[in-house]
Amino acid sequence: MAISCTAEWCSRFTHHHAFRSSFYTLPNPNISRFFIHANFSVSPTPILEEASSNLIHHLDCNYGDSPSQQYSKLLATDDDRNLNEFLCGLFEDSKTEELAFDYYQRLKERAEFRPERTTLNHVVRYLWKLKKWDCISSVSEDFKIYRVLPDRDTCSRLIYSCIKHRKFRITETLLDAFQFDSDVATLAFGSAMRGYNKIHMFRRTVLVFRRMKLSNVSADSVSYLHVMEAYSRLGDCGEVVRLFHEFESRKLRDSARYLGEAYEILCVSLGKSGRAFEALDYFREMIKKGVLQYSIYSTLVYSFASLREVSVAEEILREAKSKTVITDPEVYLKVVVMYIEEGLVEKTLEVLVEMRDAGVKVSDCILCAVVNGFSKRRGFPAAVQVFEELISQGYEPGQVTYASAINAYCRLGQYSKAEKVFEEMVAKGFDKCVVAYSSMIVMYGRTGRLRDATRLMAKMKERGCQPNVWIYNSLIDMHGRAKNLRQLEKLWKEMKRRKIAPDKVTYTSVIGAYSKAGEFDTCVKLFNEYRLNGGVIDRAIAGLMVGVYSKASMVDELVKL
Incomplete structure (x- = not known):
């Protein structure tokens, strides 16, 4: 093509000369490959000046080769660096990824070829994205042959992904291939333990840690945390204690960063094993070292509440309130159960106030525990009184609490209140509680309201709630007393049809x-x-x-x- 330029532009050249410019780009898959060759001729001859005030310059553009042609030319150079750059360029474009992997497979047949780390990064990420597990297993052999690995993060993520997709054999093969690089191996083994813990295969985590030691791969702080958690979940408290002391004695580079988490796993394991006082000793030791891990307070309160150590649990709870906020509802539930078992049901109401002050939602399960606790320790009159007080204070009962209250009202013969609470429960969307339906049907039976009981059972079925044997027993008893054998026989056959064993x-x-x-x-x-x-x-x-x-x-x- 021709480009016209003014003589004024050309006059910037102070000497008579011929200007030639050539440049090319390295292969880039995002654009067409091209080479540009430009020729500029400048001459101040009178003929040209008289012929035109403008100078004519010619720019010749020749577009480059296709990927296959470039591949062939690069093969002839025997330059591994250019070959690796060429493959990386193809991998960076989703349209040529498949071609790039094909070329990689071909290049492996050349004795002179050696993949670089960046190339293997691209290969692994491509296969991982497409979940080509068999190819990943094959590429793991390349790691051993060439003694080159992808970067640490890629290897770690690959291991975790294999475990997530239940590719355990490939995981073992990759771990074996990574062992010659200590930095990569440490991170990869840690990632494997994290993956197995995630899917609750804790025994596998233990095996990986043992293999790590046998392979002389140095365990880092995170690896110790993973294996301690695995032993804790397996209930082997003794091994957790041993590993904690081993971790502490090694004084690893980043151990101070993870020491609090290690103490937490240790205290949780001791607490679950009924060794709450030992857990408390380790916690006090941690505080003296200046390590702050306030989440352990929840573990300690839960552990001492399980042992019914009321005074110690209360002391730790007060200490925790001055330093942090316990937000785990399970801890509060355990304290409520402790008070009920010890006969201190009035203190359960204090727990509800503490939960509200801490901004923790009082769950249906906890409200039900309180109401049932009063039923068990103080009788049904106290239970319905507490239920009504809780409602007036703004607590929101759920299906289970409503069912407990309905049962208490029925036992007291307060049938109108029972019906009112049942209607309120259904209006709030809790219309599939078998226990509540059972209590209401039994109540109708006691009051001789056979028709209401039958109607309620029909509504129950309409709402998708299947009657249980208690409900059938109540209706059969009612119809039996009324000598309504036809309806009784119908209920008996329905039980058999629904496979409800009498x-x-x-x-x-x-x-x-x-x-x-x-x-x-x-x-x-x-x-x-x-x-x-x-x-x-x-x-x-x-x-x-x-x-x-x-x-x-x-x-x-x-x-x-």
Whole structure:
């Protein structure tokens, strides 16, 4: 092509000369490969000046070769550096990644070729992205042959990804390949232990740590944390203590950074093993060293509450409040249970206040524990009173707490309040609680409201809540007392169809109903079925069958019974 330039521009050249410019780019997959060759001719001859006030310059542009042509030319140079740069350039473009890997496979056949770390980074990331696990296993052999590895982060992430996708054999192969580079190996083994802990394969974590030691790979601080956590989850507290002392004695470069976490794993393990006082000693030791790991307070409170050490748990809880905020609801629940078991149910209300002050949501489970605790220790009147106080204070009960309150109201005979609380529960979306339905149906049975009980069971099914054996027992008992054998038989068949196994109460109610109706043969049949299914004969069912055998004049059966 031709480019016109003014004579004024050309006059900047102070000498008569011919200017030639040539430049080229290295292969870049994002643009077309090209080489530019420019020729500039400048001459002040009168002929040119008279012919035109402008000078004509010619720029010749020749676009470069295709990747395959460049590959062929680079092969001829036997220059590994250019070959590696060429592969990296192709890998950087998603359109030529596959071609780049194909060229990599071909180049491995050349004895002169040696991949660089950057090239292997690209190879691994490409295979990892496409989840070509077999190829990754093959490339791991290249690591051994060429004694070159991808960078530490790439190796670590590759190991973790293999474990995440359950490629355990490939993980072991890669760990074996990484061993000749101590820096990479340390990070890779640590990543393997982290991955196995993540999927709760704690025994695998222990095996990796043992293999690490046998391979003379130096364990770093993070590796110690992972294996201590694994032993803690396996319940081997003794090994956790041993590893903690080993970790502390080695004085690793970054051990001070992770010492608090090590103390926390140690205290958690001791607490779970019932060695709460030892955990407290280690915690005091940690504080003296100036290490601050306030999350251990939760572990200590939980541990002492489990042991019902009320005074120690309260002391640690007060100390924790002055330094940090305990936000784990499980800890507060454990304290509530401790107070209930020790008969100090009034203190459970103080725990709820502390939770509110700490900004921790009082869960349905904790409210239910409080209400049930008062039921157990102070009786149902105290339980419903506490429930009403909690509602007035703004606490929000859930399905379980509502069910406990409904049961308490029913036991006290406060049926109207029970119905009101049940309606409130359903209105809030808690319409699938079998326990609450059971309490209501039993209540309807006691008050002779058979139709309401049947209607409630129908609503229960509509809402997707399946009746259990308690509900069927209640309805069967109601219909049996009313001598409504047709409805009783319908419920019995429905139980069998839904595969709900009748229990001793069911058989007692059904046999009693048929006995009252004088259908003794059916009673005998049901009793034999009950015994065939392994049912235990108690006084209630034995008394029924004595009456049945006597009225049916079945003396031999009566004697056997």
